[in-house]
Amino acid sequence: MSRTSRLPSSLLRAAACTGIAALTLTACGSGSGSGTASTGSGDVKVGLITKTDTNPFFVKMKEGAEKAAKQNGVKLSTAAGKFDGDNAGQVTAIENMVASGVKGILITPSDSKAIVPALEKAKAKGVLVIALDTPTDPESAVDALFATNNLKAGELIGEYAKAAMKGKTAKIATLDLAPGVSVGVQRHNGFLKGFGIKKGDASIVCSQDTGGDQSKGQTAMENCLQKAPDINVVYTINEPAALGAYTALKAKGREKDVLIVSVDGGCTGTRAVKGGKIAATSQQYPLKMAAEGVKAVVTYAKDGKKASGYTDTGVTLITDKAQAGAASKDTAYGLENCWG
Structure with a gap:
């Protein structure tokens, strides 16, 4: 986005x-x-x-x-x-x-x-x-x-992140879209619901808007790391923002110990899941x-x-590191159905 x-x-x-x-x-x-x-x-x-x-x-x-x-x-x-x-x-x-x-x-x-x-x-x-x-x-x-049911898309990656943390204390950064855009609000709220927390929860240590842009995602992650160096979970509005976050984390040597989850399921993002840069994404x-x-x-x-009304065009959690309680498909499926 x-x-x-x-x-x-x-x-x-x-x-x-x-x-x-x-x-x-x-x-x-x-x-x-x-x-x-x-x-x-x-x-x-x-x-x-x-x-x-x-x-x-x-x-x-x-x-x-x-x-x-x-x-x-x-x-x-x-x-x-x-x-x-x-x-x-x-x-x-x-x-x-x-x-x-x-x-x-x-x-x-x-x-x-x-x-x-x-x-x-x-x-x-x-x-x-x-x-x-x-x-x-x-x-x-x-x-x-x-x-896409964007609330559901966020919920899927929230559930995944919660399961992947395996009970560890979460320090979450949310890299969001922009004020007034419903898709961003729905994905953010869905993530919180899936993770089992509410707005204002103490586990959310940093929130930044990225416009869904990779360079802004990198800057936002850099800002969050300055504010809270111990971040271990990153929710991103989309995969460009996720890749920006990954770049910032890699520069700090933290790319392997921070869980990044995202939404979109484009081919670039799906390949990033396969390559281990993003843990999981919700594909639309x-x-x-x-x-x-x-x-x-x-x-x-x-x-x-x-x-009339709403037609749900579908969403699928894509990951190669499946977690109990989070239904998903692997990146082979994701690459067959990705876009871009």
Whole structure:
């Protein structure tokens, strides 16, 4: 979930939008991080808006949407924020897509609350709105949610960490996402639940926000080690943050005696589990989220039936060091099902 996007200048983007506007839909405008031409040949238009366009999680999500669009004969347009948290960019993308006549919008909200007014305007114009991966706040701001149960994902690695500690006193560092992002809150709370502790527990000796970024994860871990050198458990919001933490721990010669657990299940992260840098991770499945979202828009276009409620797209604990009481699969399974 660390998301860092590289974009053309505003002039280049404006020129690109002007040049193709008559041919196809793209998500353009000063707030839109990126846009791509439609794929598919049907009359139904579907929009996909992700947090950024560089994180492997969202790359795989886009691939899933593109494949489903081709299979169902619909046109897909994509856009992304400039960075994780770029609400303005996502709002602009929504407005452009609604103006172009999309039947449905699939979105991974960068700001679960701030995006709500734009989504409600889209719904009022008859657009089916589906959140992928990250729920809105409130969840009723969208018609449906296709996502990992992030509370469960956190719970799985919390249970694993508790079992792996085998009764030893825990000194926990939590490397979180950012304020206001529900997916980060849910994973954090799930970890606490799985570990059997509550917010404010004395075993939590340091908490830092990382934005899900590897370099920020390293800095956060360095800060935590200065504050509490005896840390022995590290919860991370995602695998880039986990790898940043590992780098900081290795620099202190502590990489072998600190347990790191994480969430996402990308191929890089899964290989890090296999290599022993991360003890365990909860794997999620972005391609399935997007594919199911596109299918839901197709159904809505054909018969007016709207998807509703929450669809759990699955999560699996991946580790090569199984622990009693923590159901898991090994990295061979993880690598067969990873993304990125």
